Amino acid sequence: MCPCSCACLCLCSIRRVSISNLQREIEKQTGYRSSRRRRSESQYDYEVYHSLEEIQSWMFEMNRTHSHLVDMFSVGKSYEGRRLYVLQVGKRNRHQKKAVWIDCGVHAREWIGPAFCQWFVKEAISSYQHDSVMRRLLNQLNFYVMPVFNVDGYDFSWTTDRFWRKTRSKNHKFHCRGVDANRNWKVKWCDEGASSHPCDDTYCGPFPESEPEVKAVAKFLRRHRKRVKAYISIHAYAQMLLYPYSYKYATIPNFNCVESAAHNAVTALYSAYGVRYRYGPASTTLYVSSGSSIDWAYRNGIPYAFAFELRDTGHFGFLLPESLINPTCTETMRAVKAIASGLLKKCETDKDRFPYI
Known part of the structure; x- marks a missing residue:
């Protein structure tokens, strides 16, 4: 297994040059080049990557301007003291609605993740009036959206090391x-596929939930486990949709x-641009x-737990490239909507039998 990425080939195995000028590609995304499009006072640009400061400012603005559908709150603080913000997206029309959790930016260098979380919120709000499917979803479900899970690492990937993966x-x-x-959750912790050495990219930590970011999200999900019916974590890259188990065959x-939900999701995703995603249990598919977070979510009573590996x-x-943010997010939006729509239908095959693990 490659220890240096979420789902990639080790650099030592690459026999050809994919990107001839790596520094130039990095500068295109971090805004050092004057050609990078910045958001104006009135328009937030969803087709460029944004720094942590920009994303959090955007979250405050969405909360301020769309209070009928958006509520912003914090689940805790990161290791370096940053707030861990979440947006609740849904119509405030009933108590104890079923919920879907979506987190992005678990691994700092996977910038397409936070871009998707922002895209999801934007699309959900803007299409509420004219899209009957989205209106039904927001009326009957709450979506807890965490655009940047690993806030310290994400900020570090902007300021210091573009390829940083871990927390700080x-x-x-x-x-x-x-x-x-994604190796720090309390389910078969530090077993196969995780490292006990602090210098490795897959270091599991000194103990389960040692990272305040993981502990804060786990605490929130445990508190709302009766309502949260789906857990979705957005990663990159590999073009896959994964579900438990990760730690065993x-x-x-x-x-x-779950298999039916995954099939429907990748079919919906394919309908946008013909991009094919593999899907299946994480252990055999990747x-x-x-x-891992999906195994933890599943063990803790969330029947649908998925991890996307985007383009x-x-x-x-x-x-x-930023030019691929729009198509990547557009097709992923279709997949997430398919998963959420499935929650509103009763699965007759297994009737969501438990116990899980």
Whole structure:
């Protein structure tokens, strides 16, 4: 298994040059070039990548201007003291609505993730009046959207190291910093597919939920476990839709329901631009990994737990051009809507049988 990325080939195995001028591609995305389009006072540009400061300012603005559909709150603070903000998107018309959790930016360098979370909120709000499917979803569900899970790492990927992956917590015995936030969950923690060495990109941490970001989200989801019916985590890259188990080769109890939901999602995604996604259990479709968020969500009573690996399959990798933000987010939006729509229908095959793990 490649230890250096979420779903990629190790650099040592690459035999050809995919990007001839890596620095130029990085500068295109971080705004050092004058040609980069910036948001104006009145228009937020969803087709460029945004810094953490810009994203959080946007969240405040969405909360201010769309209070009938958006509510902003914090689930805690990061290791470096930054607020962990979440947007609740949905019509305030009933209590105890079913909910869908969506997080992005777990791995700092996967910038297309935060771009999608912003795109989702924008599309949900702007299409509420004219899209009957979205209106039904927002009337009957709440979406908890966390645009940047790993706020410290994401900020670091903008200011210092574009390819940074982990959190930014300090280790008392090593100079290496950070933990893989997708190996730090309390489910088969630090087993196969995770590293116990602090300098590795897949470092599991000193103990489960050692990272305040993971602990804060886990606490929120545990508190709302009776209402949260789907957990969706947005990653890159590989063009896959994954579901449990990650840590073992086994079939989940409600396999037929989850498999059907995944099939419907990738079919909806394909309908936009003909982009094909593989789907299936994470362990067999990608690789075995322990301490993952989808396994944790599933163990804690969330029957539909998915991890998307967005575009592409390796040519641009983590440096997905801004020109591909629109099509990537457009097709992913269709997939997420398909998953959410499925929650409103009763699955007759397995009837969501439990226990899960």
